[in-house]
Amino acid sequence: MRDGTVRAVVTGLGPAAPNGCGTEAYWAATRTGTSGIGRVTRFDPAQYPARLAGEIAGFIAEDHLPGRLLPQTDRMTQIALASADWAFADAGASPGELPEYDMGVITASSSGGFEFGQRELQALWSKGSRYVSAYQSFAWFYAVNSGQISIRNGMRGPSGVVVSDQAGGLDAIAQARxxxxxxxALVMSGGVDASICPWGWVAQMAGDRLSTSDDPERAYLPFDAAARGHVPGEGGALLVLEDLERARARGARQVYGEIAGYGATLDPRPGSGRPPGLRKAIELALADAGTAPEEIDVVFADAAAVPELDRIEAEAIAGVFGPRAVPVTAxxxxxxxxxxxxxPLDVAAAVLTIRxxxxxxxxxxxPVAAYDLDLVVGRERTATVRSALVIARGxxxxxxALVVTAV
Known part of the structure; x- marks a missing residue:
């Protein structure tokens, strides 16, 4: 059950998204429906069946990081370090002024430093082992974002990494709580991935869930009759989480919301005849938050855009909240x-929705009518939002599932 004495709240946001970096740039684009999806530019995708991605255009690592860090970091880590800087600035927290053992870093990773690893593999096979960077020993690693953020900011408290594919971002935030x-006192948490390179691309295609459409406006259509898989992207969000009382004591600029509830499950093996675990994860998160279904004002969907997975998610949402009983968005x-x-980017959007x-x-x-979802489409919807549910599947x-509430 929820611990009523220590409340973990979000005080800083560091979105790094294909449609905007930084809190207000990301949020302005998201509210107006501005997409960052387009044809891949980081390599020539012509030979691949999937050719669209969400890329962060205009991100130049040299503008955000010291030169010594550039040769030892993958693009994923470079974006994560910038995202952490934005989150600290948004929170009005200077890590150099806080006790080092009072700060931790818990991030999620799905792919690791694929682009860095590909470059070093090319060097190995084309030139020989002497030309492989010593930084390859850690630049590819799942935990490297947590490590580099902690080193850069002198954060020596509890830290780690969670690897559970696309559910990992919520799992990391729950571990931070x-x-x-x-x-x-303070934990930097969330996730950033960036694997838009040939090696990463073929790994993603092996899952057989990538959209092969060449129309950026019709490629990624969750809960739509034309759903044909998702479009991959790079980026994410890092969030500053703090103990509410300590945040107020240090004079935090704002408190966006509280991480009030969390639940996680695993699906049964295929063919077992047992139901999927998503609905149970939602119910666990609501129970952990002490929140009734009718108190949730919006659901941020996982939105797989695979018909069977969309059906499972729609049935879970409608089963918990009732048919068309709660606004749903993706x-x-x-x-x-x-x-x-x-x-984590959805969590950032959720607390901004509350704000x-x-x-x-x-x-x-x-949306397919049979899904019984009140999907917010076309334009933003005005609503009083005090509680939001974020869903993720890996x-x-x-x-x-994660419940975020107003404070």
Missing amino acids: RQIRKGT PKTMTGRLYSGAA DGVIPPSVGVT HGGFNS
Whole structure:
């Protein structure tokens, strides 16, 4: 049950998305339905069946990081370091002024540093082992974002990484909440992924869930009759989580919302005849938050855009809340699925929805009536939002759900 004495709250946001970096740029684009999906530019995708992605245009690592970090970091980590800087600035927190053991870093990763690894493999096979960078020993690693953020900011408290594919971003935030409840004052948490390179691309295609459409406006259509898979993307969000009382004591600029509830399950093996675990994850999150279904004002959907997975999610939402009983949205239709970064970006959107009283739209989607979802499409919807549910699923049966509430 929920611990009423220590409340983990979000005080800083660091969105890094294909349709905008930084809190206000991302939110302005998301509210207006501005998409960042287009043809891949980081390599020539002509030979591949999938050719669209959500890329962060104009991100130049040299503009954000010291030169010494550039040769030892993958693009994923470079974006994550910038995202952490934005989150600290948004929170009005200077890590150099806080006790080092009072700060931790818990991130999620789905792919690791694929682009860095591809480059070093090319060097190995074309030139020989002497030309492989020593930084390859860690630049590819799932935990590298947590490590580099902690080193750069002198954060020596409880830290780690969660690897549960696209559910991992919520799992990491839940782990951060746990550490705050155990006494850590501040935890940087969330996820950033970036694997838009040939090696990463073929790995993603192997899952057989990528859209092969060449129309950016019709490629990623969750809950639509034309759903044909998702568009991948790069980026995500890092969030500053703090103990509410300590945040207020240090004079935090704002408190966006509280991480009030969390639930996670695994699906049964295929062919077992047992029901999927997503509905149970939602119910666990609501129970953990002490929140009744009718108190949830909006659901941020996982939005797989695979017909069978869309059906499972729609049935879980309608089963818990009732048919068309709660607004549902999927702003990731503007960014693509950002793997471990997708759900933390949805959490950022959820707390901004609470702040501003507007639910961002799902773009390009005409929802199937039989799903019984009140999907927000076309344009933003004005609403009083006090509680939001964020859903995420990872390949292999991971299900996670997170309740965020106003403070």
